[in-house]
Amino acid sequence: xxxxxxxxxxxxxxxxxxxxxxxxxxxxxxxxxxxxxxxxxxxxxxxxxxxxxxxxxxxxxxxxxxxxxxxxxxxxxxxxxxxxxxxxxxxxxxxxxxxxxxxxxxxxxxxxxxxxxxxxxxxxxxxxxxxxxxxxxxxxxxxxxxxxxxxxxxxxxxxxxxxxxxxxxxxxxxxxxxxxxxxxxxxxxxxxxxxxxxxxxxxxxxxxxxxxxxxxxxxxxxxxxxxxxxxxxxxxxxxxxxxxxxxxxxxxxxxxxxxxxxxxxxxxxxxxxxxxxxxxxxxxxxxxxxxxxxxxxxxxxxxxxxxxxxxxxxxxxxxxxxxxxxxxxxxxxxxxxxxxxxxxxxxxxxxxxxxxxxxxxxxxxxxxxxxxxxxxxxxxxxxxxxxxxxx
Ligand SMILES: Cc1ncc(COP(=O)(O)O)c(C=O)c1O
Numbered sequence: 001x002x003x004x005x006x007x008x009x010x011x012x013x014x015x016x017x018x019x020x021x022x023x024x025x026x027x028x029x030x031x032x033x034x035x036x037x038x039x040x041x042x043x044x045x046x047x048x049x050x051x052x053x054x055x056x057x058x059x060x061x062x063x064x065x066x067x068x069x070x071x072x073x074x075x076x077x078x079x080x081x082x083x084x085x086x087x088x089x090x091x092x093x094x095x096x097x098x099x100x101x102x103x104x105x106x107x108x109x110x111x112x113x114x115x116x117x118x119x120x121x122x123x124x125x126x127x128x129x130x131x132x133x134x135x136x137x138x139x140x141x142x143x144x145x146x147x148x149x150x151x152x153x154x155x156x157x158x159x160x161x162x163x164x165x166x167x168x169x170x171x172x173x174x175x176x177x178x179x180x181x182x183x184x185x186x187x188x189x190x191x192x193x194x195x196x197x198x199x200x201x202x203x204x205x206x207x208x209x210x211x212x213x214x215x216x217x218x219x220x221x222x223x224x225x226x227x228x229x230x231x232x233x234x235x236x237x238x239x240x241x242x243x244x245x246x247x248x249x250x251x252x253x254x255x256x257x258x259x260x261x262x263x264x265x266x267x268x269x270x271x272x273x274x275x276x277x278x279x280x281x282x283x284x285x286x287x288x289x290x291x292x293x294x295x296x297x298x299x300x301x302x303x304x305x306x307x308x309x310x311x312x313x314x315x316x317x318x319x320x321x322x323x324x325x326x327x328x329x330x331x332x333x334x335x336x337x338x339x340x341x342x343x344x345x346x347x348x349x350x351x352x353x354x355x356x357x358x359x360x361x362x363x364x365x366x367x368x369x370x371x372x373x374x375x376x377x378x379x380x381x382x383x384x385x386x387x388x389x390x391x
Contacts, residue, residue: 056355056382058372061190061223061334063256065308065375067291068301071257074294078287090286092293097284100293101264105236110269113276114284118222118250118263122146124278125182125246125265129216130155134181139168141361143190143220146182155181166192166328166336170204177208182216187235188223191361191370193330197231202238205245216244216271222263223332225254225302226309232331239267246271251288253333254305255295260288309333312376319383320371323390334358334372339390343369349389355382 051057067075078090087094098109105111115121126149130136136150140159150157158176163169168189177183185204188195196204201219208215219235239245246267252258262284265275295301313335317327320337327335339346343358343365350357358370373379 051351051356052354054354056374056378056385058334058374058378058382059356059358059370060258061253061332061358061370061372062258063253063305063333064378065305066256067260068256068295068298068305070294070298070301071255071291074290075287078290083286085286087282087284087286087289090289092289094282094284094289097289097293098264100296101266104296105240105266107236107240107266108269111240111266111272113265113272113279115248115263115265115279116283117252117258117261118220118248118265119145120279120283121248121263121265121275122184122218122220123149124275125184125216125218125248126150126155127153127278128274129182129218131181132156135179136182136184137173137176137180138184139173139186139189141191141364142168142184142186143222146184146218150182162189162192162194165194167194168196170196170200174204174207174211177215177217178212180212180215182218183208184218184220186220186222187232188221188227188331190222190332191334191358191364191368192328192336193223193332193334194328194336195227195229195232195331197229198233198235199231201235205235205238205242209242209244214244216246218246218248220248222248222250222253224249226306226333227331228306228310229329229331236266241268243268244271246275251292251295254302254309255292256305257288257291257295260285260291262288262292308376309373312373312379315376316371316373316379316383319379319386320390323386325390334370336361336364336368336370338367339369340367342366346389350382350385353385353388355385 082090098112101112102109122145126146130150132155135156135158137158138147139162147157160172160176205217208217221234224234236247239247246265248265250263313330320327325337325339327337343360346369347357
């Protein structure tokens with residue numbers, strides 16, 4: 001390790017580079033904090049801070065291992081070299097990151113806008129495309145970040161229930177989309193973990209384009225890299241060829257960079273140009289940019305991460321099913337489980353045993369709990385607790 005890097009870690013109060021990769025980079029527990037900022041609850045974050053150091057934190061859908069080796073090396077190199085430069089003067093620059101993302105999808109940098117996490121893309125979308133007379137349409141329950149921005153601005157929000165299998169319901173969404181400003185499709189959906197198949201997404205987009213041509217459609221694919229159902233595919237090619245349709249992606253989940261805060265929106269250049277007007281000038285940082293380029297050039301690591309997650313996910317589904325608790329068809333790094341009691345009761349009991357699961361997700365908080373997937377070792381420890389608590 002070079003002297004400058006050692007000094008940096010000493011200043012941070014850590015003396016081993018691998019300490020940096022977990023809580024600092026994955027920012028475990030951050031999603032719960034976000035919920036507090038959005039006026040929902042500070043309870044989870046406070047509770048997390050009180051948990052013992054060896055607690056199993058499976059409340060915020062984070063990657064328990066942090067960034068892959070290529071990204072990690074890029075971070076260390078970036079710290080040593082050019083962290084003092086603005087993103088235009090750093091290599092790779094934010095423009096080079098946009099080019100790398102564009103290349104992955106046969107697109108151009110004009111098709112891409114960066115965000116400080118994909119949450120910024122969601123917020124900018126609500127700012128750009130909803131208004132007092134242009135509603136946001138969203139499933140309920142679904143990810144709340146765009147909805148909170150619309151609500152805070154006093155813009156109308158139309159909600160659509162999930163179907164019996166806790167999937168997004170394309171027909172009801174298309175109906176509600178009429179005259180709306182923005183349709184928010186979270187696919188896979190958080191918290192229900194289910195996917196809408198590619199054929200339904202295409203049919204829904206075609207129907208909205210026909211019946212309400214001025215409506216924009218945002219497809220949030222934060223958990224895309226964890227999907228294993230072949231009926232699901234990314235909507236990025238569809239977005240690139242269809243005006244008013246765009247996709248949000250994040251480096252926070254399978255790429256393990258939640259603490260580095262980087263995401264992007266991708267779609268038709270005309271749509272992206274409108275969205276990009278709402279971003280802060282340097283909204284991505286050098287280290288995140290470098291780690292993202294390294295990760296995008298290391299697709300094999302992503303495959304390994306997806307396989308690792310699937311093994312731990314299958315194991316946990318098996319444990320819960322043996323306890324009589326049915327999980328929705330998870331295509332993500334979390335489960336949405338019918339625990340047959342209020343989520344708060346289940347959560348408090350788990351917390352007593354050093355396991356922290358997700359917050360309440362109204363309107364399903366009386367029966368369903370969200371459990372993120374940690375490492376296999378963490379899920380084995382969590383399974384012991386689930387057996388005691390759910391027996
Ligand atoms: C569905 C979904 N979209 C977007 C985000 C925002 O993630 P980030 O801002 O870290 O990219 C999250 C975070 O948990 C999420 O679950």
